[in-house]
Amino acid sequence: MPHLSERALILAPQGRDAAVAAAMLHEARLRSQIVGDLGELIANLDAGAGFAIVTEEALAGSPLHGLSDWIAGQEEWSDFPFVLLTRRGGGLERNPSAARYLELLGNATFLERPFHPTTLVSLAQSALRGRRRQYEARARLKELNDLAKDLERRVEERTAEHEAAVAQLHEVQKLETLGQLTGGVAHDFNNLLTPITGALDILHKQYGDTDPRSARLLGNALKAADRAKTLVQRLLGFARRQTLQTEAVDIVRLITGMRDLIASSIGPTIEIRFEHEAELPGAVVDPNQLELAILNLCVNARDAMPDGGHLTIALRQESVRAGEVPMLAPGDYVRLSVIDDGCGMSGDTLARAIEPFYSTKEVGRGTGLGLSMVHGLAAQLGGGFSISSELGEGTSVDLYFPIAAEQASETDIPSAGTSRPSQRKLSVLLVDDEDLVRFATAEMVRELGHRVTDVGSGVEALEQLRQGLEVDVVITDYKMPRMDGAQLAQQIGETRPSVPVLIITGYTGVSGDALNLPRLAKPFGQAEIAAALANLTAGDEKVVRFPTRAKTGA
Template identity: 65%
Template sequence: MHSERAVVLAPHGRDAIVASAMLNEAMIASAICDNVGALLLELDVGAGFALVTEEALRDADLSALARWITDQPEWSDFPFVLLTRREGGLERNPAARRYLEILGNVTFLERPFHPTTLISLAQSAVRGRRRQYDARARLEELHAFTTELERRVEDRTAAHEAAVAQLHEAQKLETLGQLTGGVAHDFNNLLTPITGALDLLQRKYAEQDPRSGKLIANALLAADRAKTLVQRLLGFARRQELQSVALDVADLIAGMHDLIASSVGATVELHIDPAPDLPPALADPNQLELAILNLCINARDAMPNGGPLTISSEKVDIAPGSAFGLPVGTYIRLSVIDTGVGMDAETLTRAVEPFYSTKETGRGTGLGLSMVHGLAAQLGGRFVLTSRPGHGTRADLYLPMAKASDALRGPERVNLILPVDRPLSVILVDDEDIVRTGTAEMIRYLGHNVIEARGGAEALTLLADAAEVDVVITDYKMPRMDGAELSRRLKDQYPQLPVLIITGYTGTTDDVLHLPRLAKPFGQSEIAAALAALTVENDSLVSLRR
């Protein structure tokens, strides 16, 4: 066994042969060397200790041996047994000090020596070397453990950094969502009187003055586009009111074929590839249609020279630890895949930010993808973009699968309802003067009587003094007494009196879910339909009369 053998350097006389015989007798293997160079070669092969005579080193160049000893690994302190001449100890042989400095771990043995002494020193040297080997094994284990620990730390650090980056991105999007949600609320309030006034002007003057009618129609079109813009803002902010139902995604896409084809143009080859027997997804059909259309228009813009555009849908099972953080379960994956210019990494990371767009000025608001992102999150799914420059873009919309208890429905269309025949007495409550005035004029134009109130307390006072009241219409978000509190008081005091909530608020409105609601902005047709619906729902509508 090379690691525990003795290497003997005793080139003069019979010392090497005699020492080797003694060692072999003690079951210690040995190798005899003729010079320092041969000793170094044997040491490189492996040894437990070296037995060297003083005269073998006296006139030799020991620089290579000194380097070998200095360059030993940290676990090694190679043992030497130096055979000196009589009276050659450190006290009486100053030259021996030089060997001590060079060899380091050296034991001096004067000649002549007893074989037992030599064997004892040899065995002690071998035992010491074994302990060094044990230390080497522990150091190697420690090094392996340290390496593994460092790797784990690096992995954990990388995972932590990725999580922090995702958290920062989520916080940024949440902050932007709160901002856009607040802007959307105010924008809805501003749009309500604009839309209402334009609607009234068009009905009153369009036939009398066609030129003015055309201008008003354009203004209404602009207001409608602004309303769509607000819906996209709310979609990103995850605050639009969703009407989620179980729907057949394949049927919904098939029904959109003509609309998509006309929107993307003749240069785009539209391919629809639904998986067979696709289970229903849980989603808002109107919002999902808008999301699909947005994705297709983005794909069209990414293919200036045209090309194939594929819309596919399939069922996928998400396992634990998915790359984009979806809870475990089964989802419907709706994919819009183009062969366009693609996006680089920086653009891809910012693609869902609101108002971020790579399109030229006037060709986009930068809210399409952010709306899809917000819709997916609000539905409990995910929106995942993958893209490379020159290799197109794949947009995957993961939708939760509907439960068996969810009734399968398709997109619902709102049918406009004509105003009721009987004039109603209405109390209208809104703290915004321009919104209240505009809404009141729309209701009056329908032939109803309107009493205006600036807040809930004033409405209760007016109601107590009113001779006749059929309906209370109230804004939801108001200072001091909001629409929810007012509706509770009305229910306690006047349980038969219908209440309609009108709101542009984007937060939680669970406290008025039992009441009919009309979202701002709205036109005359919408307010007429809401009042007519109240009349239908309350066939025995009894006015509050004094």
């Protein structure tokens, strides 16, 4: 308090020195307080004072360790001033005992008694001015300390942000590497599935009608192979970089098809509920990317319910009014809601939930890209994104998709029993560097009644053509050493432009040279390659696609 911090404390236990000094200070409008002993002096020093007037006899013969400890324990800004009243001459050469008081008191001024009022007041004012400068130094030092603490806090925050950004970058780099590895592994895995599927198709066709038990076993094996293909295609979506390929999609059918994948991803402790309206129109979406978005939201919900809970996926048609959903134009939409009863998010977390690289998960479990990717997908499709959450109350994410003008396709891929052969028997040149794939593909094509010449490289294929081999169609693998399928197709186009080339690929992406070529994804069965050849030779379409399986599995 100011009235304490600038007062004078007077310790003069003998005679009238205390009263006289107090009267002189009062006359000069300086506040003072008389204390009776060293203990009371120290107590008042703790409460606050501007300076102290102490007589020499008050210190003589008294234990001084308490005062010494107080003086030694002052803060770094403080050097408390004392005025010591002596009995005779104030000089150290004439008063040796004063030397030890000077060493004790530190900032001390000696005044010989009797003294003139002007001298005492002058010393008092000088001591008070020095004390005020100390208070100013204390304020500046506090400012510097506060600034240093703030700077240290900012450095710690920036360091933490930098470390978090580096950790997120490492996660993104790991995902990038994982995506590249996934593409290569999937290519090999699809190559392995192709001969399996082809052999099962051929065996099913040969023995399915004559042996019911074999038909059942082969049918189950074909279903398992198809599920393996679906799983690989879904996983490959995480590694893809491609523009959206939108179409009218029955989202109820899409979610029904991926329900097993969702269940295996979130675990047995979470109950899945799927609610939808009976008559729901199709929506304009990219089915591949929508599946990834749904799976991403379900995994996020799983992480919010470590002890289990309920996950609800709901579909309904909804009319949105202006301003009801951020950045969404008014109109009719299909709303997809993914709702959990997990831990929820605080207001601060919710406000940053869709920021890229923002994640509440520990390092190694998330990149902070999931919700931002889902938000971006909804916006890119011309729809909207909304999220609501409360701590302890769970989270609800709503996606809005434009309603399709046309009806969603429900056509399945032709089965092995309904393969559509070409109108005529073809001479086929088959090129694949994988022996197992080449053999299985050749057998499937031969079973369709076509004549097949198979070789293991693009160089061998060109040599066969140069030697006069007449072919109606060339089927070539895309990824091959020395010369890939696109390069082979380009050279065939220069010499035999009338011969169509079909690219078969298990790779996650193709180069620009192959984008406009007819393509068939591995693994495929006999029905699929039969339909591809029929479309290719009939000129129905330039790029071979089989939407149903790709929709629910890519």
